[in-house]
Amino acid sequence: xxxxxxxxxxxxxxxxxxxxxxxxxxxxxxxxxxxxxxxxxxxxxxxxxxxxxxxxxxxxxxxxxxxxxxxxxxxxxxxxxxxxxxxxxxxxxxxxx
Amino acid sequence: xxxxxxxxxxxxxxxxxxxxxxxxxxxxxxxxxxxxxxxxxxxxxxxxxxxxxxxxxxxxxxxxxxxxxxxxxxxxxxxxxxxxxxxxxxxxxxxxxxxxxxxxxxxxxxxxxxxxxxxxxxxxxxxxxxxxxxxxxxxxxxxxxxxxxxxxxxxxxxxxxxxxxxxxxxxxxxxxxxxxxxxxxxxxxxxxxxxxxxxxxxxxxxxxxxxxxxxxxxxxxxxxxxxxxxxxxxxxxxxxxxxxxxxxxxxxxxxxxxxxxxxxxxxxxxxxxxxxxxxxxxxxxxxxxxxxxxxxxxxxxxxxxxxxxxxxxxxxxxxxxxxxxxxxxxxxxxxxxxxxxxxxxxxxxxxxxxxxxxxxxxxxxx
Numbered sequence: 001x002x003x004x005x006x007x008x009x010x011x012x013x014x015x016x017x018x019x020x021x022x023x024x025x026x027x028x029x030x031x032x033x034x035x036x037x038x039x040x041x042x043x044x045x046x047x048x049x050x051x052x053x054x055x056x057x058x059x060x061x062x063x064x065x066x067x068x069x070x071x072x073x074x075x076x077x078x079x080x081x082x083x084x085x086x087x088x089x090x091x092x093x094x095x096x097x
Numbered sequence: 098x099x100x101x102x103x104x105x106x107x108x109x110x111x112x113x114x115x116x117x118x119x120x121x122x123x124x125x126x127x128x129x130x131x132x133x134x135x136x137x138x139x140x141x142x143x144x145x146x147x148x149x150x151x152x153x154x155x156x157x158x159x160x161x162x163x164x165x166x167x168x169x170x171x172x173x174x175x176x177x178x179x180x181x182x183x184x185x186x187x188x189x190x191x192x193x194x195x196x197x198x199x200x201x202x203x204x205x206x207x208x209x210x211x212x213x214x215x216x217x218x219x220x221x222x223x224x225x226x227x228x229x230x231x232x233x234x235x236x237x238x239x240x241x242x243x244x245x246x247x248x249x250x251x252x253x254x255x256x257x258x259x260x261x262x263x264x265x266x267x268x269x270x271x272x273x274x275x276x277x278x279x280x281x282x283x284x285x286x287x288x289x290x291x292x293x294x295x296x297x298x299x300x301x302x303x304x305x306x307x308x309x310x311x312x313x314x315x316x317x318x319x320x321x322x323x324x325x326x327x328x329x330x331x332x333x334x335x336x337x338x339x340x341x342x343x344x345x346x347x348x349x350x351x352x353x354x355x356x357x358x359x360x361x362x363x364x365x366x367x368x369x370x371x372x373x374x375x376x377x378x379x380x381x382x383x384x385x386x387x388x389x390x391x392x393x394x395x396x397x398x399x400x401x402x403x404x405x406x407x408x409x410x411x412x413x414x415x416x417x418x419x420x421x422x423x424x425x426x427x428x429x430x431x432x433x434x435x436x437x438x439x440x441x442x443x444x445x446x447x448x449x450x451x452x453x454x455x456x457x458x459x460x461x462x463x
Contacts, residue, residue, distance in 0.1 A: 016386045016387065018391065020392075025391055025393075025396055027358065027363065027386050029356040029363060032359060034396065036396055
């Protein structure tokens with residue numbers, strides 16, 4: 001199995017997420033950067049907060065949205081990589097700095 | 098005020114140089130002269146500093162006080178100060194540019210061996226009971242005379258902080274020291290600290306209460322703790338998401354963060370209630386960031402990927418700025434701008450008003 005898909009990510013202690021309609025705005029407290037999630041990104045965020053692996057998130061999203069699985073998986077992995085690069089999410093169980 | 102006067106009197110030596118940051122109309126500066134300072138620079142961006150010139154004349158200090166209207170980071174003297182005094186705090190020392198201003202002043206403006214007033218602040222936190230305060234925050238969203246569901250608004254008030262004066266008997270247990278800021282050494286303007294609050298009487302826990310003790314000079318101190326003489330700071334109340342029934346022996350584990358973002362602090366408070374060592378409910382995460390009502394369209398323009406369109410307002414201001422070159426008066430600039438953009442202004446007075454604002458924004462001065 002692809003290691004990335006087995007990964008379990010969790011919101012960073014330094015990220016605060018605020019619902020704005022059906023979207024989400026996240027503030028990363030350490031660098032003061034804002035990050036916006038559209039409605040689909042918000043759904044990924046909700047599933048991530050449930051403690052799911054990347055694979056599980058993709059599986060659930062495929063069930064909910066009319067999109068080809070490979071396209072969805074690429075989009076989800078891209079989003080999670082961007083969130084991780086911006087310190088919005090960390091590997092689940094990792095300690096804060 | 099009297100504590101600051103006492104600290105100044107202790108710190109000042111005859112003929113010394115004093116800098117007063119955030120001087121307002123200049124009380125500390127006047128006192129510094131009264132106590133023997135030879136040279137006093139009063140720094141204040143607000144126009145109230147203009148009063149100081151008259152106060153200085155009326156008190157015989159005009160030759161010793163230099164008002165500087167601006168921020169201290171824009172002040173670049175030839176000589177450094179022996180004493181730097183300030184009070185830039187809000188309800189707590191983590192307030193806007195307070196810490197950053199003192200760090201900059203300490204590093205650029207203070208002579209070796211010079212004295213800072215204040216020297217140190219110690220922040221405390223306690224669990225507190227206050228039904229009246231909590232009802233004010235939560236009630237309007239929970240209950241109204243019209244049967245309307247306004248519960249969606251509750252999040253915005255329950256995630257805000259409030260300054261008020263509490264009584265010692267409202268505390269549910271002993272306070273804990275949360276953090277100390279030593280102004281001689283502080284660098285990081287942010288706070289991240291934890292406390293384990295013991296509950297020693299039964300009641301309802303409505304939130305966390307924070308205050309600070311300050312040392313202005315050796316032996317010169319004051320505090321805005323509950324029960325002390327009321328001060329302008331009051332105490333700062335952080336409500337819990339839901340009130341908690343507590344009994345002696347319970348603990349509330351809290352983590353508090355204050356992060357400076359864009360010039361203002363975002364406060365976050367996380368709490369866990371423990372009874373007999375066992376957590377009674379999921380940990381709760383709150384933040385003043387969640388008290389902001391946000392407009393997704395306005396937020397979109399903050400994204401790195403946003404491509405801003407070019408509105409006419411930019412062309413108008415670009416013309417203004419090109420004409421602000423030391424050669425044209427404001428009337429001439431306004432006439433040229435109005436000529437090129439006649440539909441943009443309600444007459445020549447509108448154009449002049451706009452040009453004046455642009456010039457002021459960029460600090461154009463004689």
